[in-house]
Amino acid sequence: MTHKNPSPETQALIDRVAAEAEAQGDDFEVNPRATTTRGNPRAKVLQVRLNPEEYDAIAALADAAGLPTSTFVRARLLDLLSDRPERRTALMESIAAALAAVPAETLDALAAVRHKIDDTTRSAV
Numbered sequence: 001m002t003h004k005n006p007s008p009e010t011q012a013l014i015d016r017v018a019a020e021a022e023a024q025g026d027d028f029e030v031n032p033r034a035t036t037t038r039g040n041p042r043a044k045v046l047q048v049r050l051n052p053e054e055y056d057a058i059a060a061l062a063d064a065a066g067l068p069t070s071t072f073v074r075a076r077l078l079d080l081l082s083d084r085p086e087r088r089t090a091l092m093e094s095i096a097a098a099l100a101a102v103p104a105e106t107l108d109a110l111a112a113v114r115h116k117i118d119d120t121t122r123s124a125v
Contacts (some may be wrong), residue, residue, distance in 0.1 A: 053106070053113070054110065057102060057107075061098040061099070062103075064101040
């Protein structure tokens with residue numbers, strides 16, 4: 001595999017960020033919403049492709065919930081796996097509250113994507 005050399009502007013940015021990181025050392029503030037874990041049993045990574053509008057909508061929901069995007073998505077997926085009715089109720093309430101904060105045009109875009117997916121799924125069957 002061959003690699004292209006970065007443009008001079010990109011290399012300058014890389015060098016600047018690296019120098020700032022080196023100067024800062026290990027003593028820096030962590031975002032209070034971030035969590036750090038060691039030895040977490042979750043070792044599998046799920047990659048999901050989203051278009052920018054889908055990602056922005058999910059990020060808005062996560063932000064409204066006060067969570068990092070990946071934490072929000074993982075929690076929602078785990079809630080979907082839960083058989084406990086109270087968790088499903090809490091999830092639906094959480095989603096409803098988060099959706100209330102999402103602009104209507106974003107929800108319309110997500111609905112359009114859903115319809116496209118449904119149409120594609122139906123035509124593939």
